[in-house]
Amino acid sequence: MKPAAFDLTLATSLDQALAALAGEGAKPVSGGCSLGPMLNLRLARPAALVDLRRVGELRTLTRGTDFLEIGAGWTHAEIEDGVVPDVTAGLMRRVAHGIAYRAVRNRGTIGGSLAHADPAADWISTLSVLDARLVIRSKAGTRESAMGDFMIAAYTTTLQPDEVLAAVRVPVLSAGAKVGYHKLCRKTGEFAQAIGAVVVDGARGFARVVAGAVEAPPLVLPGASEALGAGDAAGALAKAEEEIEAALAGHPEAFRAIHKVAVARAFSDAGIA
Structure with missing residues (x-):
């Protein structure tokens, strides 16, 4: 099958993406590893898609005193390969290596996996055990969420239709962790x-x-x-x-x-x- 018709916005900034998501029935997409099959099977029929792959603000790395803020647009493969520094005593790099297959890891993103909220996906459990925090953006501003508060049920999170998961704040573990x-x-x-x-x-x-x-x-x-x-x-x-x-x-x-x-x-x- 093929997806039902939808409008497409190729966002190049987070502001542009958030403005497009304000439209009725709009849905963000990054790697598309989960949404793509759902579209083809017509299990999802959004009126519009907002492509986030070109949004540079979702691919930042910011080191704080006790955390690393990882932009939601970094791929599993980039975490696996060490392009994204691993501050978790090797845990995130090992987990990334075990996600699906390399073709999926090359496209799938950490933010997309979290927002999709499949209970069997790796990042949901990994970031829960690390007690990570999530940075969520909307036109109204920025809010933070603890991992324990983010996922409500299978495939259901506190993300609102006009919000984007922008980054993950991962605690820096000590050398002896x-x-x-x-x-x-x-x-x-x-x-x-x-x-x-x-x-x-x-x-x-x-x-x-x-x-x-x-x-x-x-x-x-x-x-x-x-x-x-x-x-x-x-x-x-x-x-x-x-x-x-x-x-x-x-x-x-x-x-x-x-x-x-x-x-x-x-x-x-x-x-x-």
Whole structure:
């Protein structure tokens, strides 16, 4: 099939893109890796598309005292290749390398993936475990959002029709930080069936454990995170299993089991269990 007819704006500035998005039925597009197939299947029928690939303001890199602000237009491949500096002890570069296939990584963007909000996508879980913040722009100004507040449900975020996800503020991890990430999928390149992610950075007093690909926003596991921050890795893993069991009680036993396995392997990957 082919997409239904739509108007197209090739935006060259963020102001131009935001002005075009003010039109009724307009939708932004960057890499198009998710929206493209939806258009062809006519699952999405926007009246207009606003192409963001030429917007230079979405490809900035700004280093703060304790964060790196990454423009939403940077591709997975550029993160994988180190064109975008990795301030997360190698976590973001490794995650980017495991996204789909190189052809997808060459076009897909970090901002597009987050805005699409597929629960099984990698960046949603990765940036949740890092406790990143999002910079969102509209004609009315700029607002920030914590990752935990951004995704409401599968494919649903707090982004309004006239807003654009402009950048991601990623915390700079210390040299001694430990990070782990593991996803279970049937074969390379597929979306995850379960994701486990863990970060512990003693120098920053930060520890977090996340179970992702749960058909909803990622599960930040508070009890496991607290135990890990206290240095009790075994207790943290046991607590993670308890919290996954409780949070996913309405799912089949196998679904709960693979998420426990993903988290356990993330602990092992981080060298903390």
